[in-house]
Amino acid sequence: MGRAMNAVSGRFKPGDRVKVRFEDRPGHLRTPWYVRGKSGWIERVYGEFLNPESLAFGRDGLPKKTLYLVAFNQSDLWGEANKADKLLVDIYEHWLDPVPSVKESA
């Protein structure tokens, strides 16, 4: 992997369950609507990248944000779908909340 791809950073690690924030505000938001409010898991940690929500307005993109590859079951997004099929989206950390595992919440 290249420079950033080796970075171990951020609060999540592969396998962690996460929920995408359901929020909207004016600006250059790179989180697709169809995953907002949906739960999935961290597939891969890509490392730290300049924040596009800042870059889009000519600012410096700092502080950097950790970018993750987040996986969702297609059936969790749309209902009817092949059980094995998945959708994977690149999402920045500030859009993700932890989902406690069943054990922890018990």
Place this chain on the structure above:
Amino acid sequence: MSMASDEHGHDHPKHELSSHAKRIYAIRNLLVEKGVISEKDIQCQIEYQEARSPANGAKLVARAWVDAAFKARFIADPKAACAELGIDATAINEFVVLENTEHLRHMVVCTLCSCYPRPILGRPPDWYKSFNYRQRSVVDPRGVMSEFGLELPEDVEVRVHDSTADIRYIVLPLRPSGTEGWSVADLAKLVTRDSMIGVMDPLPTIPE
């Protein structure tokens, strides 16, 4: 200044230009006249853009099919693998190879705009940028694949990658059966642009 004149050293199209085209030529001429960029810069950029084509991706895929060590390097560090084959992928921030198997198929979309690994696949096709593809590829990838002629059995997993950020994706498709012993150059002729986006398989035979 006349848009269609060659008084500043180059020809412009003689047919009627759209207002957008006229504006682009006007901006181009001003940039050159003011010394911001040179004619040579423009020519170099055109040559660079035209060098970026799916032939680059096909070369990488065909090499990975015949050379397991190269395939491992291509997956571990795609930009270094590009440099090894003389392909300039420096314009990509980060880039990830998605390897298809008998049981797993990948497909790439950018639902937000048209993010695409241009240095290795060139300009994206119009359908890749269409609302139709961008909406339906995430909801019904199997339906979209079947329209490209790829019918997948239920036990093959489909993974759609929505390329929304700094990462660019290329699919490493399965090598067609019956191609044992083929040269890299012949194999590369089977690797279509669409097979590296993941909506179809490589061609089974070299097209006429």
